[in-house]
Amino acid sequence: MIADIDAARAAAVASIASAATVDDLRRLDADLLGKKGPLAQLKAGLGKLATVDEKKAMGAALNDAMTAVQSALDERRAVLARAERDVQLAAEALDLTEFVKSPTRGRAHLVTQAWERLEDVFVGLGFQIAEGPEVETDWYNFEALNMPPSHPARSMHDTFYVDHGAPGSTVLRTHTSPVQIRVMQAIQPPIYMVMPGRVFRNETTDATHLAVFHQIEGLVIDRGITLADLAGTIDAFTKAFFGTEFGSRLRPSYFPFTEPSAEFDIRTPQGDWLELGGCGMVHPNVLRAGGLDPEEWSGFAFGFGIDRMAKERHGVGDVREMYTNDIRFIEQF
């Protein structure tokens, strides 16, 4: 009987070795190790053996044979599976540079991008953000900002007048500064606020000037605020927004709503000075218009253009391009 077992085992191993596919192996698995397989049939013959010792010996031999067949199956299966996976992988080859354009993300307007980056920097410096109407009363746009009617500085603003209410009473805001007054009226100091928004000047447009553009304005009102605080805050902003290798300076200037007033310039790492915006200590008359006592509170304000930030960052040659809504422009960013 041993000879029968050895023969069955040898035949099984040989047929496994010649199996060509994983499917063949699955069939062989059932045929060779199933209930009707050769080894199972031999096992059924064990009962006919005479002695216990014979039964034990034959049983052990059968188990050995089944284990051997099983491991032959496993080994062959692993080899065939590997080969089949290799064929599959080779067949699936793709050239990933065969790029077919599919729908893309939308793009935020360049001004929005600059606007949000500026807001984020000021939030990091502890500022909150306020907004106000674009159509304003003469009082908020001029009078409350220390520019009573016939004030000479009004001629510095080329104002769009709006046909609403009494003649001359309504304007498109020429700056974001009226929001300062609205903020002072709405909340009690301390105020650490930036006010971004759209502003309007009745000026002929060119590559660097728009009649409709955007500004961001800062207002700080607290006890004991000084001109040195203004210089330091401008510097902190400059370093946070442009980079630590940038510097800043203040130069005396004139605005009706601040005093002392200044222009602020930034110094590039190459050492060039660029004019950025205007600033100053909030004029006592402006604090009063906002309902605050200038002997108790002091503060500073600063402002500059947002469009220019976008223009400079992306090297846009003509600022008017940003408002053509030409998809060929939008897609570039």
Next chain:
Amino acid sequence: MKIVHSWLRELAPLPDDVDAIAHTLSDVGLAVESVDRVGATVAGVITARVIRTERHPDAAKVHRVFLDIGDGTEHHVWCGAFNMQSGDVIPWATPGTAMPDGRLIETKPIVGIPSEGMCCSSRELGLGDDHSGILILDPKTPLGVPYGQALGLAEEIVYDLDVLRNRPDAYGHVGVARDLAARFGVALTAPRGAIVASGASKSASVDIVAGDRCPRFTTIIISGIRVAESPDWMKSRLAAAGMRPINNVVDVSNYVMLETNQPNHAYDFDTLGGGGFRIRVAHDGESMITLDGVERTLTADDLLICDATDRPIGIAGIMGGQNTEISDGTTTVALETAYFEVPGIMKTVQRLGLRSEASARFERGVDPLGIETSIARFVELLRLTCPDLVVHDGFVDACTPSMPAAVTITVRPERVSALLGRPFSAVEISSLIEPIGFACRAEGSALAVSVPSWRPDCTLEIDIVEEVARMFGYDKLGKTVAKSTLAGGLSPVQHRRRRVRDVLLGLGLDEAMPHPFLTDGDLSRAGLSADAVRLVNPLVMGDDVLRTSLRPGLLKAVAFNESHRRHGVGFFEIGHVYPPSDAELPAEYEALCVLVAGAEAPRAVAVWRELVSAMGWGARLDQMKVPAGLHPTRSATLSAGRDVVGAVGEIHPDVLDAYEVSERVAVLELNLSVLLAGEPKVPQWKATSKFPSTDFDLAFNVPADVSADKIDKALRQAAGSLLVSLDLFDVYRSGGPSEGRSLAFRLRLQASDRTLTDADVASVREKCVAAASKLNAHLRT
């Protein structure tokens, strides 16, 4: 404002260091826009006499000029200016000349005839701003010599200053020199002479009728004048400062104004009617011809200088009249030096659009007490060319009660220190501002500061704080950071707006920013009410409508891109609109508009649903109310409670035609002011089940008048708590829009506590079918 370096150094012993002076000017708030070297002769430009000029039938805008440079040859130049005549001497840039603006002069042909070089204007030679014609030189000028030599020009260094509204004094060289002298620690040596009269008593009468408009008017008679040329140094400084030298009397008048900031006007005394002045406001409609030869019609807001016979001879502070202009034969002048009220001058300047060097100064405010000094300086300078000059006794100085009062301000050193962030003592404050003319006197712990008459801008303590900071140096004040004690951050509305924008960008929409002004007709072409607020003074005629909707702007953007062969753009805009209102301001609010070209209404609904899901908004979609300008059978109004919050659907084909858009355009419009104000619902957690789920589909034939939304609601209600999801996955129409359609839904059921049985599923299915059939939606078999 052009300030000449050599002139400054005559008024104060400043260092001959252009960089140091330019830097200091900026540091004290007199921003230097540029430092220019002018009057340097441009090599290659020589004097030439015009032999004759000729028109050419094929060249309308230029004529031919034939020039003689004294060597007998004739040179030909094409020229676009027509102000020269035969015999005039002009500067001629010979071929090969490099002009100050960088142009290289070449021999260029026009209609086939070459032009040898170019005739030059003052501006082209850097001699001033005049570019109205070619510079005509003295006819006695030698020919063929460098023009600079012929003009006696010296090179001058000029600081072009941006002088701000609050510094009227810096319109004169003395004012600028005063600030510099204080910073450099040197004494101001500007002349401060008194009027010395030597001649017989002779005066012009002065009658100030409008005393409020003319607080001070002075006149003095000067005789023995011989009209001649000015010395070269004076001509060269005047030219450098941007004024053309004319003759000694006019030049001295201008020179004194540029130096002291006090304008003056010399009248030929022999032509001054009645030998005197009368200062009054004009009669409405009264007119006069000013020095520039233009007839000006006046109103009762304008102040006139008249002669004693009441004949107008000048618009006060702005421009003199032609009738009393001094001529080559003038020997005696009545010199007017006055102080006019500022707002009145401003008003007339604005109304007439007439600006002059004098008005620029009067409308900012000159020194009412600087008159004597300027007259003394006038006499001193004119005597250089008129040795026989006689100043007549009888100086008339008429003042009215409107003369500005002297201003004294109480300044508290502790206040100065508190605002500047550094301690300043009374002594330190005095030492900073006294050199620029402020007088300080101790008054308890404070200072009584007298403001000099040339600084009308200083009226408050804060003005003095600024002067202290300016003279101390902003840069030396140091930098400290104001520490916010508040938590910085965006407001909830601002956060939500950013979220809306992120969702839209994620949906592949690009952000556009059209112009907020619309043209007449834009709104009605969009099918919207034309009722809108308008601009009084638009930049572009007709561009005067303040938008009441973002739609027209985006439609133009879609049309623009389509016309450039870019179809299928998807845009959104978040921006303000300004509908009319009876309130103090228009009913401005923030809106959102989405337009997707080449897409139908469902695309807009999909955007809306995505926003609803991201923002936790709730709104009803009402197709019975068609929003204006939208497709009547493919659009709906969006309402929340009683508020209409938006519109969704497709643009009306009529509107698309009007905007020349050929694609369908899906549209979503929302009132963000309302939607962002609401606290959004925060999604709450529901446990996911561990048990298997079961899916089944239901397809119904649904009548046309039953919305999918209604079926959806009925199925949800019928399926009850076992329903996990319900999706419409197919819509099939076999007939027209009135015949209804088939809607196929997929339902997924799952229990949180057990595996569902076939009976569970069958029961839900039965309830759903029953619920749908109540809406006349019958199961397709």
